[in-house]
Amino acid sequence: MSDSSSNAIPQYLPLRNDLAGEEPYGAPQLDVPVCLNVNENPYEPAPEVVEAIARRVREIATGLNRYPDREHIELRKAFAAYLEREAGVHFEVEQLWGANGSNEIMLQLFQAFGGPGRSALSCDPSYSMYPEYARDTFTQWHTIPRDDDFTVNVERTAQAIREVKPSMVVLTSPNNPTGTPLPLEDIEALLEVCNEVDVEGALTGVHPVMIVDEAYAEFRDPGTPSALSLIERHPNLAVSRTMSKAFAFAGARVGYLAASKGIIDAVRIVRLPYHLSALTQAAALAAFEHTDEQLSQVDHLRDLREHSARWLAKQTYKGKPLQVAPSQSNFILFGGHFDKRERIFDELLKRGVLIRVVGPQGWLRVCVGTDAEMEQFHKALTEVLRIVEAE
Ligand SMILES: Cc1ncc(COP(=O)(O)O)c(C=O)c1O
Incomplete structure (x- = not known):
């Protein structure tokens, strides 16, 4: 995966006036061990699903001229x-x-x-x-x-x-x-x-x-x-x-x-x-x-979300507990009073954990990953919060 850098559109192109200075939308696509930034389901399809897809695609491939x-x-x-x-x-x-x-x-x-x-x-x-x-x-x-x-x-x-x-x-x-x-x-x-x-x-x-x-x-x-x-x-x-x-x-x-x-x-x-x-x-x-x-991992992802939300609510930054927005989804918005959320994001990334700087100032969003990924996120965040609050 790579993230293509954005380029200014050459002046000689008749770009629509209202699009001048606009950037293509999209979260960074980076090759890191723990990707928790775009709200995907972290579990890959089971082998029988992969086989079923391959079979169906093979069946229609002969008709791809139509x-x-x-x-x-x-x-x-x-x-x-x-x-x-x-x-x-x-x-x-x-x-x-x-x-x-x-x-x-x-x-x-x-x-x-x-x-x-x-x-x-x-x-x-x-x-x-x-x-x-x-x-x-x-x-x-x-x-x-x-x-x-x-x-x-x-x-x-x-x-x-x-x-x-x-x-x-x-x-x-x-x-x-x-x-x-x-x-x-x-x-x-x-x-x-x-x-x-x-x-x-x-x-x-x-x-x-x-x-x-x-x-x-x-x-x-x-x-x-x-x-x-x-x-x-x-x-x-x-x-x-x-x-x-x-x-x-x-x-x-x-x-x-x-x-x-x-x-x-x-x-x-x-x-x-x-x-x-x-x-x-x-x-x-x-x-x-x-x-x-x-859908077999959805219940588990819901449990992991609740576990991580409870864990996050027990963490502190600058002496205050983190806020956690109650979530019915597969991601959690947390923080609320992060004065340097970009720094927290960068330090997590250095530790191989990609989350998302999105939402109101002071908040960050993390998507629910596998058990191992959530453990790595918790471990990295514990370190990062101490480093950033001391700066
Ligand atoms: C609220 C919401 N709607 C729609 C989408 C688009 O999803 P997709 O185009 O993959 O179906 C997203 C993706 O993150 C989303 O968060």
Whole structure:
């Protein structure tokens, strides 16, 4: 792995004015022993899953002279089976849609429902790609601050929806980088507000689309209801999911969307033709054949998260205990009063542990790795905190 250094775009190129000085988004990709920076599942696929992927890919390889199934029907059926099992909600194929990661799903939603003269609204801090989807689609971006405990302030958000009249409301549950879940009652309350609001510049009766990004849903406490269960009653609700996190399939790039047929059809207008390669579809189908194996470490990762959160809460920096944001995800935001978080990050990196400088000032985020990786992280952090606080 390597991290390509960023270069200024040559002056003679007609780069869009609003992109001048912008950098490509992405966490550093460094070749270090302990990578805890991009919220992956640290467990590699079991040998039988690798075999199933190889078999499926071999089977379709003879047809690679042809374009793939543009509508990826078999894969959409697999999404339906998975969501029925994982969340207990039934969807028809026409209510599901796949793309190259939930990043592409989100961009397609912005392409369909954002655009010049339109606004999207979310609650900060949240996933740093959202403003980029807005930028790339010329959608105005608005954020409402979360409360000090990182929960969504429903009243303030409702007020902002009434004032801004956005075409899109983007909520994240659990949230990245804080791990904070969003109760279903809060989502429903905000959906009611969306149903009363007419989108700025649109005809009367055109209401905002709400997107709930559930990239980390499987890491929540078992039995936590999903926003998927609200779709039947709310045709303006879209729920985004991914195979990248709990499903341990980040390298394959598969995200998906559940929503009313109307929303899916809108996304189908903006998608590129044949956006999901035959190789991707084959690999994802093979992985879904082995859902049990792919999810087999999720309970364990949840236990490791709780163990690490308890451990972190017992550590101190400059005489004060570390704060730990309660997380329902596979990462933990911790610290709160780190005055030199970049130094802590650098010293951890020197010890082979890569975490992420993200979120509000004073905080750092660590992703849950294997038992051995978490031990190395704890050991390194113990040393680093003493060094940095003494400087
Ligand atoms: C909240 C959230 N949504 C979406 C994504 C995108 O994931 P992917 O494109 O791999 O599905 C991420 C990745 O970190 C994320 O944190």
